[in-house]
Amino acid sequence: MTCQPTSATAAFVITTLCATPTPGFAATPLSYLESYGSRGDPVRSLTWAMLIISTVVVVIVTGLVLWGVLREGPAEAAGITREGNGLRLITAGLVVTVVVLLGSVVWTMVVLAEVGAAPAAPKLTLDISGHQWWWQVRYEGETPAETFVTANEVHIPVGEPVRINLSSSDVIHSFWVPALSGKTDTVPGQVNTTWIEAHAPGTFLGQCAEFCGAQHAHMGFRIVAEPRDRFEAWLADQLAPAAVPAERIAAAGQETFGRRCAACHAVRGTTAGGVFGPDLSHLATRATLAAGTVPNTPGHLSAWIADPQHLKPGTRMPVVPLTGSELEQVRAYLATLN
Numbered sequence: 001m002t003c004q005p006t007s008a009t010a011a012f013v014i015t016t017l018c019a020t021p022t023p024g025f026a027a028t029p030l031s032y033l034e035s036y037g038s039r040g041d042p043v044r045s046l047t048w049a050m051l052i053i054s055t056v057v058v059v060i061v062t063g064l065v066l067w068g069v070l071r072e073g074p075a076e077a078a079g080i081t082r083e084g085n086g087l088r089l090i091t092a093g094l095v096v097t098v099v100v101l102l103g104s105v106v107w108t109m110v111v112l113a114e115v116g117a118a119p120a121a122p123k124l125t126l127d128i129s130g131h132q133w134w135w136q137v138r139y140e141g142e143t144p145a146e147t148f149v150t151a152n153e154v155h156i157p158v159g160e161p162v163r164i165n166l167s168s169s170d171v172i173h174s175f176w177v178p179a180l181s182g183k184t185d186t187v188p189g190q191v192n193t194t195w196i197e198a199h200a201p202g203t204f205l206g207q208c209a210e211f212c213g214a215q216h217a218h219m220g221f222r223i224v225a226e227p228r229d230r231f232e233a234w235l236a237d238q239l240a241p242a243a244v245p246a247e248r249i250a251a252a253g254q255e256t257f258g259r260r261c262a263a264c265h266a267v268r269g270t271t272a273g274g275v276f277g278p279d280l281s282h283l284a285t286r287a288t289l290a291a292g293t294v295p296n297t298p299g300h301l302s303a304w305i306a307d308p309q310h311l312k313p314g315t316r317m318p319v320v321p322l323t324g325s326e327l328e329q330v331r332a333y334l335a336t337l338n
């Protein structure tokens with residue numbers, strides 16, 4: 001077929017049909033009907049079973065109703081007689097219903113027990129905190145020097161359970177990575193614990209699942225599951241302090257950043273220590289900006305710094321008035337944070 005859209009609807013259909021084939025997960029990143037880890041798997045099976053049971057029930061009930069309505073004309077229907085008051089049918093229906101419902105209750109209990117606690121003492125524990133409208137992620141190390149904070153992108157080793165302590169700095173949010181785990185609320189003044197495990201490397205999208213204000217829909221995050229060695233390399237990279245910018249423009253950017261941005265943003269290894277906004281150490285290694293709102297490209301980064309309220313209306317980052325050259329400098333500086 002030719003891939004030339006002629007109208008908006010046609011464009012949608014064509015982009016859907018002409019898109020290069022992608023695995024199911026990539027095509028539907030928030031699908032909860034697929035799972036990629038030992039916490040998601042039992043829930044996935046139960047979800048499918050419930051879906052199938054409910055569909056079968058609807059089909060049977062609809063079929064029986066239609067059969068009852070259409071079997072004879074309305075005139076004769078009034079004269080239908082039921083042998084034994086139809087009690088045998090009612091009993092059979094009840095028995096089937098009770099057995100199926102009890103079965104699903106037991107199965108649900110088993111699944112809840114299975115996903116309730118992490119299987120073994122997890123080697124990695126993260127503190128994740130929901131903010132309007134982004135996620136703060138803290139990797140607790142053995143020593144303060146091994147502890148760091150990042151945002152919106154969570155790296156984990158493949159095949160290892162990871163415990164996550166969830167908290168919130170403002171309102172109730174909900175931590176949800178459909179392919180790896182169900183939802184757990186982040187509640188102000190309380191720590192809720194959840195865990196995830198990915199049995200294959202990949203990027204798994206997460207999303208705030210509790211309405212939390214204007215930009216709730218732009219409160220996404222990603223879990224990047226990597227083999228142990230690559231994860232360790234990422235950790236080491238994150239722990240490295242920011243290098244002193246070599247280029248003049250980036251050095252000037254660091255100075256501007258210190259004056260205009262550092263009250264809210266931290267960059268480890270520098271004097272910038274603000275905690276109101278996301279930690280920007282190693283920002284250049286992240287795939288997206290502003291909790292998954294836009295890809296992390298030089299263009300989007302400039303657009304974000306110049307006018308965050310345009311990309312994410314209502315975001316807690318204000319428009320910071322900068323001259324064109326200051327903006328260029330700050331962007332050049334942020335590009336060195338890799």
Ligand SMILES: [Cu+2]
Nearest residue numbers: 208210212216
């Ligand atoms: Cu939300």
